Amino acid sequence: MSCIFCRIIAREIPAEILYENEGAVAILDVNPIHYGHALVIPKKHYKDFLEVPEEELGGMMRAVHIVAHAIVKSYALEGFNFFSNNGSIAGQSIFHFHIHITPRYANDNIRFVLQLKKYDDTTIRTTAEKIRAAIQE
Numbered sequence: 001m002s003c004i005f006c007r008i009i010a011r012e013i014p015a016e017i018l019y020e021n022e023g024a025v026a027i028l029d030v031n032p033i034h035y036g037h038a039l040v041i042p043k044k045h046y047k048d049f050l051e052v053p054e055e056e057l058g059g060m061m062r063a064v065h066i067v068a069h070a071i072v073k074s075y076a077l078e079g080f081n082f083f084s085n086n087g088s089i090a091g092q093s094i095f096h097f098h099i100h101i102t103p104r105y106a107n108d109n110i111r112f113v114l115q116l117k118k119y120d121d122t123t124i125r126t127t128a129e130k131i132r133a134a135i136q137e
C-alpha cells in the first residue's frame, strides 16, 4: 500500500487528523496555502471524484461542512475556498481523491488567471444539449 492517504487513514504514517466520520477523514495539509488549509479524504481509495460512488458523497460533504465551519471559526475568516483537482492536467498530484479547504484573506494574491469566453446563441444551446445528452446516457 503505497498511497500516502491510504497510509494516513491506516495510521501507518502520522498526520494531524482534524475530524473523522464513517466515510471520510480530514487532515491538515502539510504544505498549506494558508495555515489551517485542510484536506477531506474518503477512507476508501478512489483515484478521483468520478470514481467515488454517489452514496459516499454525503459523508464527504458533511465532513467538508463541519471542517469548514471550524476553520472559519478558528481564524475568524471572512471567506474560504474549497476545491478539488481531478487529473494531472488539473493539478492533481496525489491520486486518491481529496477536497481542499483553505482560508482566504484580503489581498492574499491567490487567483485563477481567467480569460472568460462568451457564448453565441447557438453555442450555448449545443453545449447544454451535449451535456444533457451525456447525463441521460
Ligand SMILES: [Zn+2]
Pocket: 003, 004, 005, 006, 007, 044, 045, 046, 095, 096
Ligand atoms: Zn489511497
